[in-house]
Amino acid sequence: MNLFDVYPLFDVNIVKGKGCHVWDDQGNEYLDLYGGHAVISIGHAHPHYVESISRQVATLGFYSNSVINKLQQQLAERLGKACGYDDYSLFLINSGAEANENALKLASFHTGRTRVISFSKAFHGRTSLAVEATDNPKIIAPINANGHITYLPLNDIEAMQKELAKGDVCAVIIEGIQGVGGIKIPTTEFLQALREACTQYGTILILDEIQSGYGRTGKFFAHQHSGIRPDIITVAKGIGNGFPMAGVLISPLFQPVYGQLGTTFGGNHLACSAALAVLDVFEQEHLVENAARVGTFLLEELKKIKGIKEVRGKGLMIGLEFDEPIKELRLRLLHEQHVFTGASGTNVLRLLPPLCLSMEEAKEFINRLNKVL
Ligand SMILES: Cc1ncc(COP(=O)(O)O)c(C=O)c1O
DSSP states (O other), X not given: OOOOOOOOOOSOOEEEEEBTEEEETTOOEEEEXXXXXXXXXXXXXXXXXXXXXXXXXXXXXXXXXXXXXXXXXXXXXXXXXXXXXXXXXXXXXXXXXXXXXXXXXXXXXXXXXXXXXXXXXXXXOSSHHHHHTXXXXXXXXXXXXXXXXXXXXXXXXXXHHHXXXXXXXXXXXXXXXXXXXXXXXXXXXXXXXXXXHHHHHXXXXXXXXXXXXXXXXSSSSGGGGTTOOOSEEEEOGGGGTTSOOEEEEEOTTSOOOTTTSOOXXXXXXXXXXXXXXXXXXXXXXXXXXXXXXXXXXXXXXXHTSTTOSEEEEETTEEEEEOSSOOHHHHHHHHHTTOEEXXXXXTTEEEEOOOTTOOHHHHHHHHHHHHHHX
């Protein structure tokens, strides 16, 4: 059997990782400014993480959601305190798309409505409603195009208020910072006006923090830079540092109903031990603060480099927009300078390093970038 060929691959076989570095099967070392697509949060092969999941899998890897799972309860308690949403509830699943599906489903159960507002360039996943809310017609199959979504321009307060005033919108779904869309940041004024309008018109505000969350922008969640509280927050990617896991943080506005949501694998023992180890390391190594400090340095230094059209971002979620396509630049960074980076569209280089990136590693990246510009 062959693999279903949907990924354009780099010709590199990564076999080992440590902190912010990875190695290929030829023994070449790479600086990882991509984090396996924002997934590696505490660094590759962190000893505490390795020890926690090894111990857990040797004890109990999985049992179903029909029995008490104290690890889930511990995770909900720890996460609530760490992110400042102690009064919210946690529902655990396995991927970002699944988190957004459940968030939208909850919003619809709650409001009885079916219309959703999303924003131009938004990315919310590749399944059912999540992909319908993703502004990329190429990945929306006819079976997903069910007319639930109205797309609005990001940061257009007037357009948003006009649409919500119709009184029939179930939910607004918005990324803390748009990742796939090219590191586009919702303004504080926009998020505050959105919060107000959602409350006024009985619409559920869903913050997709799957890429921008868990410390990446220098606050636990990107929306916390704007001082708003959404009704639902979705998380995935870095929360398990590579172990597939996602969560929906649900405000006290919602009453749980037995059987309304459910999953086989979500919140299993092994996943919870991974997520708990991640939170331990976040606390012990002050990773949110590190993302703010190293991210601020990187942003300042990158802005000094000539030839980059615009540098955008917060903390360790950074986009470098160029006038020309970055495909060649990204390949040279990888093969000549041994640096992994991400991309958004054709012209934006995207940086999503592990949150433990040190000042020295940040400086090293700047050096290597300068060599290919
Ligand atoms: C903002 C955002 N939402 C949702 C998703 C989908 O997550 P997953 O690939 O885990 O389904 C992604 C993935 O890149 C994302 O960046």
